[in-house]
Amino acid sequence: SPHSQCPSPIPSMAVGVEDATSSANITLRVRPHITIGTLKEQVFQELGFHPRVQRWIIGQCLCSDGRSVG
Numbered sequence: 390s391p392h393s394q395c396p397s398p399i400p401s402m403a404v405g406v407e408d409a410t411s412s413a414n415i416t417l418r419v420r421p422h423i424t425i426g427t428l429k430e431q432v433f434q435e436l437g438f439h440p441r442v443q444r445w446i447i448g449q450c451l452c453s454d455g456r457s458v459g
Contacts, residue, residue, distance in 0.1 A: 402458065406436065421459025425452045 399418045406413045417431065429440035445452040 404432075406432070406438065408438070408442075419458050421457065423458050424454060425456050425458075426454035428458070429454065 399420065401416045402419045404415050404417055406415055415436070417428065419428070425445045426440070428445065429443045432438050432443060433440055440454075447458075
């Protein structure tokens with residue numbers, strides 16, 4: 390079928406970003422196998438927050454760099 394050749398859309402994830410002085414909401418494109426470490430690097434490239442200062446919380450759990458989003 391023609392639909393089998395269409396790439397599936399890349400899911401996105403809404404992320405709240407904050408530091409001591411400001412906060413923002415951004416949307417990142419993610420795939421289920423992407424790791425938190427990779428997302429930290431993406432945020433560093435796009436927003437300038439160094440990976441060492443990032444803390445990722447999904448649900449109510451602080452995530453390690455090796456955890457995948459999915």
